[in-house]
Amino acid sequence: MNNKKPPKTLVLGIDTGGTYTDGVLLEYNTHRIIATHKCLTTKRDFSIGIENVIKEIELEDPSAIQMVSISTTLATNAIAEGKGKRVALFLIGYDPDLIDSFDMGKRFATPHYYYIDGGHDLHGQEKTPLDLQELLKITKSVKNKVDAIAVSSYFSPRNPDHEIRAQNAIASVCELPIVLGHQLSTSLGSVERATTASLNASLLAVLQEFIIAVRRAMENRGISAPLMVVRGDGTLMNDEFAAQSPVETIHSGPAASAIGGRFLSGEDQALVLDVGGTTTDLALIKNGKVTVSETGASVSGYQTAVKAANLFSIGLGGDSHITLERGYEIAIGPERVVPLAYLAHLHQNVRERLKALAKRGWPSPNPRELEYWFLQREVPASNAFTAREQQVLEILKSGPKPATEVLKSLGLLDPSQIDLSNLWREEITGKSGLTPTDILHVEGKHTPWDEKASQAALSVFSHYLNWEPDKFRRVFWESVAEKITKAVIHFLTEKDIPAKNEPNQALANWFLKNTLLPGHDQLETQIKLTIPLIGIGAPAEVMLEKTAQVFNTKLILPPHYQVANAAGAVAGSVMVTEEILIYPHLSAGNVDVIGYYLQARDGREEIEELEDALNKARKIAGENALSAALRSGADNPQVDIEMIQDGMDSYRIKARAVGKPRLEG
Amino acid sequence: MKMNKVDTEKAYHLLWERITSLELEPGEILDIAALADELGFSQTSIREALRLLIHDHLVEAPPRGLYVAGLKFSDLEKISTVRLNLETLAAQQAARHATKDDLVILQMLCEEIAQDTRELFTLDQRFHQAIAQAAHNNYLADTLQQLYGLSKRLWFLALPYLDFLPSAVKSHVNLVEAIRHQDETLSMEIMQKHIEEFYLKIKDVIQEKELVEKK
Numbered sequence: 001m002n003n004k005k006p007p008k009t010l011v012l013g014i015d016t017g018g019t020y021t022d023g024v025l026l027e028y029n030t031h032r033i034i035a036t037h038k039c040l041t042t043k044r045d046f047s048i049g050i051e052n053v054i055k056e057i058e059l060e061d062p063s064a065i066q067m068v069s070i071s072t073t074l075a076t077n078a079i080a081e082g083k084g085k086r087v088a089l090f091l092i093g094y095d096p097d098l099i100d101s102f103d104m105g106k107r108f109a110t111p112h113y114y115y116i117d118g119g120h121d122l123h124g125q126e127k128t129p130l131d132l133q134e135l136l137k138i139t140k141s142v143k144n145k146v147d148a149i150a151v152s153s154y155f156s157p158r159n160p161d162h163e164i165r166a167q168n169a170i171a172s173v174c175e176l177p178i179v180l181g182h183q184l185s186t187s188l189g190s191v192e193r194a195t196t197a198s199l200n201a202s203l204l205a206v207l208q209e210f211i212i213a214v215r216r217a218m219e220n221r222g223i224s225a226p227l228m229v230v231r232g233d234g235t236l237m238n239d240e241f242a243a244q245s246p247v248e249t250i251h252s253g254p255a256a257s258a259i260g261g262r263f264l265s266g267e268d269q270a271l272v273l274d275v276g277g278t279t280t281d282l283a284l285i286k287n288g289k290v291t292v293s294e295t296g297a298s299v300s301g302y303q304t305a306v307k308a309a310n311l312f313s314i315g316l317g318g319d320s321h322i323t324l325e326r327g328y329e330i331a332i333g334p335e336r337v338v339p340l341a342y343l344a345h346l347h348q349n350v351r352e353r354l355k356a357l358a359k360r361g362w363p364s365p366n367p368r369e370l371e372y373w374f375l376q377r378e379v380p381a382s383n384a385f386t387a388r389e390q391q392v393l394e395i396l397k398s399g400p401k402p403a404t405e406v407l408k409s410l411g412l413l414d415p416s417q418i419d420l421s422n423l424w425r426e427e428i429t430g431k432s433g434l435t436p437t438d439i440l441h442v443e444g445k446h447t448p449w450d451e452k453a454s455q456a457a458l459s460v461f462s463h464y465l466n467w468e469p470d471k472f473r474r475v476f477w478e479s480v481a482e483k484i485t486k487a488v489i490h491f492l493t494e495k496d497i498p499a500k501n502e503p504n505q506a507l508a509n510w511f512l513k514n515t516l517l518p519g520h521d522q523l524e525t526q527i528k529l530t531i532p533l534i535g536i537g538a539p540a541e542v543m544l545e546k547t548a549q550v551f552n553t554k555l556i557l558p559p560h561y562q563v564a565n566a567a568g569a570v571a572g573s574v575m576v577t578e579e580i581l582i583y584p585h586l587s588a589g590n591v592d593v594i595g596y597y598l599q600a601r602d603g604r605e606e607i608e609e610l611e612d613a614l615n616k617a618r619k620i621a622g623e624n625a626l627s628a629a630l631r632s633g634a635d636n637p638q639v640d641i642e643m644i645q646d647g648m649d650s651y652r653i654k655a656r657a658v659g660k661p662r663l664e665g
Numbered sequence: 666m667k668m669n670k671v672d673t674e675k676a677y678h679l680l681w682e683r684i685t686s687l688e689l690e691p692g693e694i695l696d697i698a699a700l701a702d703e704l705g706f707s708q709t710s711i712r713e714a715l716r717l718l719i720h721d722h723l724v725e726a727p728p729r730g731l732y733v734a735g736l737k738f739s740d741l742e743k744i745s746t747v748r749l750n751l752e753t754l755a756a757q758q759a760a761r762h763a764t765k766d767d768l769v770i771l772q773m774l775c776e777e778i779a780q781d782t783r784e785l786f787t788l789d790q791r792f793h794q795a796i797a798q799a800a801h802n803n804y805l806a807d808t809l810q811q812l813y814g815l816s817k818r819l820w821f822l823a824l825p826y827l828d829f830l831p832s833a834v835k836s837h838v839n840l841v842e843a844i845r846h847q848d849e850t851l852s853m854e855i856m857q858k859h860i861e862e863f864y865l866k867i868k869d870v871i872q873e874k875e876l877v878e879k880k
Contacts, residue, residue, distance in 0.1 A: 132766055136773040165766055172770045172795045173777075212672040212706055219707040243671040 009663055010034070011067040012223070013569035014053055015256055016041050018073065019277025019319055019336060021049035023057045024566035028066070028663065031263065035059065036563045044427050046074045047213035054217045062222035066663035071230035071256035071569040074210055075203050075249045079109070080300045081425070084202030085147035088112045090135060091194055092162050093119015093127055093154030104191055109198045109302050112146060114138050118162045119154030122647075123586055124597055124604070127154065130162045132169050143174040148201035152181030152194035158581060158599060177204050183601065184245060185296075185305035186579040186652075192296055192305040199304060200247035207246035211239045225664045226633050232297050232308030234259040234290045234568070235575035236661055238633035247306055250297045253565065255309040258283035258290045260568025261534040264558035271488065271529065273544055274565060275537040277319040278336040280484060282312045282491045285534075312491040316483050318539035322434040322476070324367050328465065330472075330479055338430055339437040343372055344453030347400050350432075354456040358463075365460045366404075367434070374400035376430035389423055396429060403431075434461060436539060439476060442469075445542050481546035482516055488529070488551065516550060529553040536564040574634035575658045578625035580617040582610075583650040593649065600624070614643065614651065621655035634659030672710035677717050679704060684723045684733055685817040691877075695724065695731040721814055736877045741819055745864040748812050749857065752793065755809065756840065756856035758800035760849040767799035771841045775834070782827060785834075786820060792837055796856075799844065822877070823870040 009028040014021065018041065025035040037057040042048040050070065059065075078084045087110040091099075096115045099105055105113065116138075118130035130153075139149070149170055153162040160182040167178050179201040181193040215227060229242035234255035242249060257274035261267075261283075268288040274281045284291045290309045297308030315334020325331035344351035350372060357365045375396045385393065388410075395406050403415060412418055423429040438454035440446040462472035486497045497512075498505030515525045529551035535544045541557055548555035558564060581599040585606055586592065595606045596613040600620055607613040622639045629637035637659030644652040680700070683689045695715060701708040715731055718724040725734045759767070774792045779785035790813060797806040820827075836859040843851040871877055 132769045133773070136769065140773070140777065168798070169766060169770050172798060173773060173791060208671055208675060212675060212710070215670075215672050215710065216701075216705065216707040219709055224709070239671055 013566040015565040022566040023053035051217035069228040069569045071252040087201040088146040120159040124159035150197035150201040156182040196304040203246035251308040254281035256568035257565040260564035263571035338432040339435040341449035343432040345449035351453040358456040371403040372432040576628040617653040625655035625657035629657035635662035673713040676714035691736040756852040760852040762801040763799040
């Protein structure tokens, strides 16, 4: 290997979060951060935000960059917003009645799923012959209605023959990309495997376009370095692998944050809390590693077989919308809006209007009047808008307006009377309101923008509640700490937090409340977290202060904690796992063991003696993992092999090749 | 194992499609920067894709500049000669090696009905690719695939003047039957006739309409 260290090994890590896209330029060997840059995430097309970071980050010599690595919520987001491509899913040998009776059809992430005769049994023996004719007939009828095809056959990890034959046949009659279940998952859960294949197929084109755009942006900046993408468990894969298995990027953002937190703090045991603009994500670091979820990652309610970090996310961040619930309770999030301080910073008249509103005597100002709508970008000429959308755009042309005013001029009372989801989704219009960021402005803790606007908004809110602004802030911070505390407890215990007024849970609720706000004369309750909190993200310091107190632990804010997520994108290792199954070949009637099957990803062979089979499996798995790790960009990967007993007389040989990413140069 | 980068691969397919369908005309200058801008790719990926297309004989790289390969009448002769022999070989090998799966696929492709001439060509091509697959010889299949790109340009040139649907489809049906019965001689005969007819028609049209330089 190359031991001669170049003087500076620069790598660029990029993380696209729900609100911001962060970039970090890092010296790889010393972990020294050289430059950082923050841009707004462009949800309509993530690559725009990434291009901006690549374009604008301070960089003397772009050709010195030796790796670019990206963690992205692209896949998660595409699934949540239905932006994935249309998929036809073939279920070979699945039992339609069983699927129906458990109502599992909607778990496949596509309405176009079809049952085909075929499939194998637990021993890898053909259960029913594959009905290729039916498969092709259906392919013919759907090929012009979908963009990709997924195939999952029953017990395909034991014997993928039917999936492979289906692939050959489908490829002969159409040009659609085809995804096979056994290539993505070796676990035997047939529904999760089908869902994983289906989601992967729907994301192929999405990730491909993304990689093309990022590569182009890199070239425009003169960067010619390997491009890596973070997996949901925080490990890295090169762009070729990512383009083939996009489903593995689910949860890559929060995983990268957790790894970044550990990387910058050096803590081997800690709870990482990444406070972003939209959400706060929790992950656990144990023995220096991010803990991985035992069950596969789930996304938008779809349970997959993808390995991902064990994460928990709540809709609370620096830009969460603070509103009134039931007329008198402070609600925070989950909606994200632009802080009023920022909107007023851009638009002078918003500040003036907010100040005037705060002084108005009659009618007394309502917190609803604090919600502003505005044009977020130039209205694209190509879009076809509805008449209503046109009207709203026309009104907003002259500048941001309170939502109440926009609705009034349309003769409406409530936002629910009008559907503007298109304008929000396309990020043509934006929403602004009171946010935690505004509270920080009022408190002077973080004041890049217009604190006068925040002050005015806060006074409107507290006046409406007949509170002093100080009381409002106190209640607000208590509410933030309560939310985060509950999230931490739930994440670590997996116990549900009872609803506030649940009569059967009076003691649990009292305990929680008394711990957060000591109020009993004789009983003091405390909770102790035995590991430190690591705070990540710009608002982490203030948002987590009180939570750390509640848990009687320290809050660690590593250097550059504001962009630790992006540092985490380059801090991970390249990892490839290769599994081989060994299971007995039984004689007719399943009486005697004739030999053992060795089922690798791409083929099956039979070996008479178990010991020989296991040895051969170790050898093949190790070699395959090693070469795959090299192909996916690992430098000097190390292989470890374990054997797991997997039911009667069946074994799983698992080879894991791990290495630091190979840098150019 | 795939050797090409994601973007190169995609750019290659896009450009292949444009060149073989004559959207990019024979002899046209290929400007890498302009193509990168138009298609939204990095210049590197366009350059790499064009390199692959040079290998396919679809792009020419004289000492200076890059061009879409020209089309000459002599090309038609050369291409048809090679294809005639290799397709016939594929038919014979298919009759010998076709599996049950192959027969199901061939049968299905025969039964597909094209809505227009363009689609018919796609179907015809898929049928020939399936025959090549049924021959179970990947070298043969790869070579035929390359010839397909070259052939497609000639066909697109003649397309506006062509009308030869039913007989071609009928020969497909007969060919599948011959393969099913493992009749190698008959399979070869049908294929030979099928390919000869195809090139004869294209040749007539191209000569008659003077669509390419006579060299």
